[in-house]
Amino acid sequence: MLTYDFSDISVPLYEYLYNRLKEDIRTGIIARGEKLPSKRTFAKNNGISTITVEAAYEQLMSEGFVYALPRRGYFVADITAIPDTSKKGSLCLDITVPEKNSGDVIKVDLSDNGTDPDNFPFSVWSRVMRSVITNKYDVLMKPSPTGGVRELRQAISEYLKSFRGMLVDPDQIIVGAGTEYLYGLLIQLLCRNRAICLENPGYHKSEMIYANNGIECRHAGMDSDGIIIDELRKCGADIVHVSPTHHFPTGITMPVSRRYELLSWANEKDDRYIIEDDYDSEFRIRGRPIPPLVSLDGCDRVIHINTFSKTLASTIRISYMILPRNLANLFYRKLSFYSCTVSNFEQYALAGFISGRFFEKHINRMRLHYSRMHGIILECIRNHKLSRHCEVIENDSGLHFILKINTSMDDDVLRKKLLEKGVNIHALSEYYVGSSANDLHRFLINYSNLSAEKMNTALDAIYQCVFGDEARNS
Structure with missing residues (x-):
């Protein structure tokens, strides 16, 4: 009769029994085809409950170590086909994880x-989050629509209207966890089998995302007014990715004359689009923020992308894009099976932060x-x-x-x-x-x-x- 010592254990009884039985089966102490004691007999012999024995047997059955025959009992299975996944000691594989500035001490x-922690409104954010948990507990557990919860998209729409002079239908707004994720959606929606033009110089990560998704990246040079339209035409791409309000890395702000030239280029052919990255447009040293390119667009050719990583905190992975009407309809027809990648807790908290005018004050x-x-x-x-x-x-x-x-x-x-x-x-x-x-x-x-x-x-x-x-x- 199998007997085990249960006097000094740190895990639940059934788990301890399961582990001991599994180890004995693996090592051959309990042989293949051997019948295990009945639950009642095993429990009585070891001074434990039949429920404990039953739980251990059921776990062994679910993993394939044991099988049951009606009215005959439990038997040890043939485990020769089951790989030994038990690990002894610590595990250290030869995996190289790149480290930023590895080996250098950066002073x-x-x-x-990044964002200085002293500048983040933690007290207000925590108050808004508590309010969300208290008053919206019922909707927090409901799946978010693919484009983001309506309350957040409505808050963003109202903010854009009052602060940027933009009239945006909330259903044009798609919320996602970071601009990289939104680029991925645009690639599936718009860029497959098409080339995209990027500014030169430009933001390397954008190019890496496009290239790693199999998109052909072409380039157009910059002058003091931004991307050179002649070079854009020569590259032959029908989609261009620009940051006209504050170009990275040169810092150039595209004047209105060049913006209209860019929009004219987009209107020269059907199915041409401009992706406008408006990443830190809210911050101007003097004067109000410059109206974005999308506000000049009368032909639905501009896709506007912005993020809260600059305005709130670099670790808040919430971004949004504004799709032209035809692309918004295409998105919901083609990609609505995707789940929104931002949690409901953060979406409702940000919605409250914006609608409560805390965002504007911040x-x-x-x-x-x-x-x-x-x-x-x-x-x-x-x-x-x-x-x-x-x-x-x-x-x-x-x-x-x-x-x-x-x-x-x-x-x-x-x-x-x-x-x-x-x-x-x-x-x-x-x-x-x-x-x-x-x-x-x-x-x-x-x-x-x-x-x-x-x-x-x-x-x-x-x-x-x-x-x-x-x-x-x-």
Whole structure:
């Protein structure tokens, strides 16, 4: 008769019994085809309940270690075909996970576009979230529509009307967990077997997403007004991805004349579309946000994409796109089987945050904060000895500017030297496709999560790298 010691165990009785029986079956102590004791007899012999024995037997049956015959009992199955998945000790496979700036200690990251935790309205957000849990518990458990809950899409629509002067039907709005996910939807909806034109220079991640989905990526150059329309025509693509309000990485704001040229290009042929990435348009140092390209579109050719990652927090993975009417109908016909990738809890919380006017207040507060931060960072540059050897290139939009350094040192060499000093910075030349823009000596300064102390540390490091001997003697 099988007997086990149950005096010192840290798991439920049935689980302990199941594990002991399984181990004995695996090791052959209990042989194939052997009959197990009846539940009543086994329980009595070990001083446990029949319910415990029954639970262990049922688990063994569900995994294929044991089978039952009516009125005859339980028998050990042939487990030769069952692989041994039991693991002893710790598991360490040879899997290489890339680490950002692996091996380097970063003291100052001038490419950091994160959010300072002190600037997030945690108290208001938690109050809104508690209200949602208390008052909307019934709808929180219902599946979200594929485009997002109506309440959030309505709140976004109202916000766009009052703050951006945009008239948008809530059913045009599709909510998703990050712009990368929305790009994936657009690829399925619009881009299969078609080429897409991207700005050069441009945001590498967008190109990586398109290319990894099998989309042919072509490029058009930039001038001081944005994407060059002649180059767009020459590339032969019928879909173009642009960021006209605040281009990344150059910071260019596309003037209205170029915007109308772009819209004219879209209207030259049927089935041409413009994907407008409006990622940080809410933040202007002076004046109101510039009306987006979609507000000038009278022919339903612009797909507008925006995110709350810049306006609220970089870790809030909530973005939305506004589809032209024909594409919205196509989306619901073709892709409505997808589930919305944002949880109901966050959707209703964000809806309450927007409709309660907390979002508008937060934007106004952050515009003031970033304006002050912008001034502080520029003052650090003006007061530093590097100022005699550099030039700030900026406009009134967004949360980064360009610092041009008067040096003959290669961009990549300077980057590596700075990294050795614990300063991470990206050169504008990194964002070009092709080699025509090597060593522009222009570098991106993102000040959304920067301080005067860190900026001065970075300026000291740049000066030492570029003017080493003079810096040591000064």
